Amino acid sequence: MAPHGTGAANPDRLLDHPERADIRLEAVLHACADPMRLLIIQALAADPSTACGEIGLACSKSTATHHFRVLREAGVITQHYRGTAKINELRREDLDAVFPGLLDSLVAAANKQSGKTTEPGSLRG
Amino acid sequence: MAPHGTGAANPDRLLDHPERADIRLEAVLHACADPMRLLIIQALAADPSTACGEIGLACSKSTATHHFRVLREAGVITQHYRGTAKINELRREDLDAVFPGLLDSLVAAANKQSGKTTEPGSLRG
DNA sequence: CTCGTAGTTCGATGGATCTCGTAGTACGGT
DNA sequence: ACCGTACTACGAGATCCATCGAACTACGAG
Numbered sequence: 603m604a605p606h607g608t609g610a611a612n613p614d615r616l617l618d619h620p621e622r623a624d625i626r627l628e629a630v631l632h633a634c635a636d637p638m639r640l641l642i643i644q645a646l647a648a649d650p651s652t653a654c655g656e657i658g659l660a661c662s663k664s665t666a667t668h669h670f671r672v673l674r675e676a677g678v679i680t681q682h683y684r685g686t687a688k689i690n691e692l693r694r695e696d697l698d699a700v701f702p703g704l705l706d707s708l709v710a711a712a713n714k715q716s717g718k719t720t721e722p723g724s725l726r727g
Numbered sequence: 728m729a730p731h732g733t734g735a736a737n738p739d740r741l742l743d744h745p746e747r748a749d750i751r752l753e754a755v756l757h758a759c760a761d762p763m764r765l766l767i768i769q770a771l772a773a774d775p776s777t778a779c780g781e782i783g784l785a786c787s788k789s790t791a792t793h794h795f796r797v798l799r800e801a802g803v804i805t806q807h808y809r810g811t812a813k814i815n816e817l818r819r820e821d822l823d824a825v826f827p828g829l830l831d832s833l834v835a836a837a838n839k840q841s842g843k844t845t846e847p848g849s850l851r852g
Numbered sequence: 853c854t855c856g857t858a859g860t861t862c863g864a865t866g867g868a869t870c871t872c873g874t875a876g877t878a879c880g881g882t
Numbered sequence: 883a884c885c886g887t888a889c890t891a892c893g894a895g896a897t898c899c900a901t902c903g904a905a906c907t908a909c910g911a912g
Contacts, residue, residue, distance in 0.1 A: 631759050635756035663860085667861085707828035788890090789873075
């Protein structure tokens, strides 16, 4: 038996995302309750469609993978491959539909706390 | 030496609360990311100034104490004694000042998810 | 095919966290 | 003074979580 990566478990490189209806508030909050993941969210809010590596996360690659996964499984972000890179996006529409206003106040709070100036106009593409 | 409760550590029954400026977003989110504590928050949102025991929590008393403490130390609620009862209140003003809109969307999300009808008069003015 | 880049998986470790029962303190009434 | 109610503090057990390094897969370019 191969000691690692049982290989080809997902040949098309597709990723599982929870349906909109399956997004749970506790999971979303838990996902956001981590400084590293909050950073990711801020980065994606400022810059949609960013690859994992493009966000300068101060941790190892495996840790980064872990955090992105937590966010995806909670329904906060979507991920899809683009060549060798993995592109991340906030699930704005879904989150707004399920928990109206939550994401916005969350991002605003994160930006405020980190002293970021989310200048008016950059919020929406 | 008394094996438990070193007694009179706080003769006036005063409780430590973080200052408004010391409230951290991660801590607030983490505090809210628990079903039990989310229940407490919903209860306090619907009914300010409630004693610990008045919320029908499905857990032991020591566990309840623990959850209330987490909420207090995160800056989500205040607690003060009134006779033998301990009264809890949401720190609405402080939270609104530090993270505008967050508490409202949080409570609304919790109510929505739990199918609670947030009294058609209290939310929309 | 080979190499480099991007990200994953596994396994381990150390630290939080949840939960509880038991034993304790504080207050208010009788 | 005594008792009951309300809640706390401690200690233990179980589980979860963040983090890492090492080994691995997948894709693209030359």
